[in-house]
Amino acid sequence: SQQGEEDPQALSIQEGENATMNCSYKTSINNLQWYRQNSGRGLVHLILIRSNEREKHSGRLRVTLDTSKKSSSLLITASRAADTASYFCATGRAGGTSYGKLTFGQGTILTVHP
Amino acid sequence: EAGVAQSPRYKIIEKRQSVAFWCNPISGHATLYWYQQILGQGPKLLIQFQNNGVVDDSQLPKDRFSAERLKGVDSTLKIQPAKLEDSAVYLCASSLVGLAGSYNEQFFGPGTRLTVL
Numbered sequence: 001s002q003q004g005e006e007d008p009q010a011l012s013i014q015e016g017e018n019a020t021m022n023c024s025y026k027t028s029i030n031n032l033q034w035y036r037q038n039s040g041r042g043l044v045h046l047i048l049i050r051s052n053e054r055e056k057h058s059g060r061l062r063v064t065l066d067t068s069k070k071s072s073s074l075l076i077t078a079s080r081a082a083d084t085a086s087y088f089c090a091t092g093r094a095g096g097t098s099y100g101k102l103t104f105g106q107g108t109i110l111t112v113h114p
Numbered sequence: 115e116a117g118v119a120q121s122p123r124y125k126i127i128e129k130r131q132s133v134a135f136w137c138n139p140i141s142g143h144a145t146l147y148w149y150q151q152i153l154g155q156g157p158k159l160l161i162q163f164q165n166n167g168v169v170d171d172s173q174l175p176k177d178r179f180s181a182e183r184l185k186g187v188d189s190t191l192k193i194q195p196a197k198l199e200d201s202a203v204y205l206c207a208s209s210l211v212g213l214a215g216s217y218n219e220q221f222f223g224p225g226t227r228l229t230v231l
Contacts, residue, residue, distance in 0.1 A: 004156075031217040042118070042205055042222035043157070050217075088156050092217045100145055100209055100218055101170055104156035 004089045004105025012111045019076040021108040023089030024069075031092040032065055033102065034074050036085045043088065046074075079112045086110070116140065118223035120206050126229045132194040135226045139187070139208030145169075146183055147220065148191050149205040157205055163189065193228075201230045 007022045023032070031050050035043040049056045049065045049072070056063045062075040076083055086109050090102040119138040127133050139146050144165050149157035160179065162170040165186040174181070178197070183189040193200055207220040 033217075033219060035222075040227075042224045043207075043220075045219040045221070048217070048219055090156075100220075101159065101162060102220065104149075104158070106154075106156050 004091055004103065006087070006089060006105045006108040008108060009106070010109045010111070012113065013079055015079060015081055015112055015114050017079055017112075019079050019083070019110055019112070021074045021087050021089075021110070023072045023074070023105055025072075025089075025091045025105075026070065027091075027093055029067070029091045029093060032063075032072050033090045033092070034061075034063060034072075035088045035090060035104075037088065037107070038085045046087075076110075079110075081112050081114045084110060084112045118206055118208055118221055120204075120223035120226055122226055123224060124227050124229075126231065127196055129198055129230050130195040132192065133196055133228060134190055134192045135204050135206075135228075137189045137191070137206030137223060139189070139206070140221055143208035143210055143221070144186070145209045145218075146189050147207040147209075148181055148189070149207065151203045151205055151225070153202070160191070196228075196230045198230050201228055203227050 004023045004025045033048045034046040037043045047058045047063050049063050060077045065072045086107045088104050088107045090104045121136050146163045148160045151157045160174045161181045163183040166183045181191045203225040205225045206223045209218040209220045
């Protein structure tokens with residue numbers, strides 16, 4: 001079953017605007033990752049945040065994690081048309097023999113208009 | 115560094131036929147994953163290998179799906195017989211060794227788009 005739920009399901013913005021996507025999950029995690037998928041392609045890893053971290057930056061990306069609310073957000077600043085893609089959050093469960101297993105959400109479709 | 119390779123990229127078959135997908139992970143990556151991604155959904159893990167051993171196959175429909183990873187490198191996923199609901203993109207991913215409780219980014223191949231008619 002899908003653990004993460006992304007919100008919104010679809011987001012349409014103009015180039016230069018910021019895009020914020022949210023992810024909620026249900027069980028305890030040890031890490032949360034965000035991936036991007038361009039149409040017809042495989043997924044590309046964007047950023048990983050550990051459960052003991054609250055915020056992480058990578059270029060124009062900013063990820064926050066609130067383990068008390070079991071939620072994360074991905075902010076893309078100064079968006080470009082090339083950012084048009086589907087974005088997925090994926091969670092790694094804490095404890096047990098997880099061996100790096102990830103559970104993906106349904107994704108947010110981002111469209112950036114030039 | 116070469117990425118994860120998958121073949122074929124596209125496959126169209128009739129229901130009840132058999133099909134096989136091949137994956138070659140990034141060199142040195144001990145962990146290999148097969149995902150099923152139905153249109154409009156996120157990837158769902160089918161099976162996870164650590165070297166040539168199965169770590170998790172809890173969501174693999176074992177009555178029709180099988181997978182192997184001989185010699186701990188390449189992997190093959192097979193569907194026999196296929197059903198209409200198997201139409202999806204099958205993604206292969208690999209990562210560095212995933213010890214219990216560890217976490218690493220996964221590197222994905224381009225996927226195989228399967229259409230079952």
